[in-house]
Amino acid sequence: MTAFVDIDGVTLTYRGASGDVTALRGTSLAVGRGEFTAVVGPSGCGKSTLMRLVTGLVRPTEGRVSLDGAAVDGPVKIAGMAFQNPNLLPWRTVTDNVLLPLEIVEPYRRRFRAEKKQYKERAEALLATVGLAGFGDRFPWELSGGMQQRASLCRALIHEPELLMLDEPFAALDAFTREELWCVLRDLWERIGFTVVLVTHDLREAAFLADTIHVMSARPGRIVTTRQVELPRPRDLEVCFEPAFVDLIHELRGRIAEMRAA
Ligand SMILES: Nc1ncnc2c1ncn2[C@@H]1O[C@H](COP(=O)(O)OP(=O)(O)O)[C@@H](O)[C@H]1O
Numbered sequence: 001m002t003a004f005v006d007i008d009g010v011t012l013t014y015r016g017a018s019g020d021v022t023a024l025r026g027t028s029l030a031v032g033r034g035e036f037t038a039v040v041g042p043s044g045c046g047k048s049t050l051m052r053l054v055t056g057l058v059r060p061t062e063g064r065v066s067l068d069g070a071a072v073d074g075p076v077k078i079a080g081m082a083f084q085n086p087n088l089l090p091w092r093t094v095t096d097n098v099l100l101p102l103e104i105v106e107p108y109r110r111r112f113r114a115e116k117k118q119y120k121e122r123a124e125a126l127l128a129t130v131g132l133a134g135f136g137d138r139f140p141w142e143l144s145g146g147m148q149q150r151a152s153l154c155r156a157l158i159h160e161p162e163l164l165m166l167d168e169p170f171a172a173l174d175a176f177t178r179e180e181l182w183c184v185l186r187d188l189w190e191r192i193g194f195t196v197v198l199v200t201h202d203l204r205e206a207a208f209l210a211d212t213i214h215v216m217s218a219r220p221g222r223i224v225t226t227r228q229v230e231l232p233r234p235r236d237l238e239v240c241f242e243p244a245f246v247d248l249i250h251e252l253r254g255r256i257a258e259m260r261a262a
């Protein structure tokens, strides 16, 4: 079976006036269709670079990246993205922020004027599934950080992408809000069934959400450990206190410590 996301022997060197930086070297990673994958690693190890490669924003220096069997050679349309900063446009309402990808991505773009009413209903329905019913007409600055991040997830999903790429989306939130958002993401994934690549430095977040965790080395980053998460689904936050969960976190921490000492 071919992987849905296939990163094969990728090296990425950023060329700059002050010298070259090799962010990734010989990195390989495969993600199955519908799989929830987490990538964890220290700051600067190339996690965001990995996201840019998969979404076609940068090209590998060596190796290849393919999505659903096709080589990635430019920005991809089948992915939705969300980042640490929700990046909502302050002059647009929440609903109009969520609608943004439909104004850009075909085939929605050409239908946008004619279908605006239906699209708006769809955005509002999606907002309701993440607990933002009735907030569509508000502006981003009227919402808490956690609510803005919920809206940002809706914007990433409004065009029904097959792949959701998340770059430390909950890193700026307080611990309680972060755990609420884990559950929001879990529910969206279980309901819609897209493929996820979640970049995080939070091992608990990775273990709670993912089917598979890939641990990256320090720069130049490569995958040093891949671990299946066997915890049964559906998972709720109580699982974080179970021995199997705690053991998994210990094991991953141990691998990261060994790697740092090496
Ligand atoms: N556009 C760029 N030009 C030059 N160097 C970059 C660029 N983007 C990232 N880097 C460098 O590449 C390395 C990996 O960065 P990044 O992928 O952002 O790591 P992470 O997301 O894991 O923190 C870092 O050393 C960073 O400084």
Ligand SMILES: [Mg+2]
Binding pocket: 047, 048, 049, 167
């Ligand atoms: Mg990053």
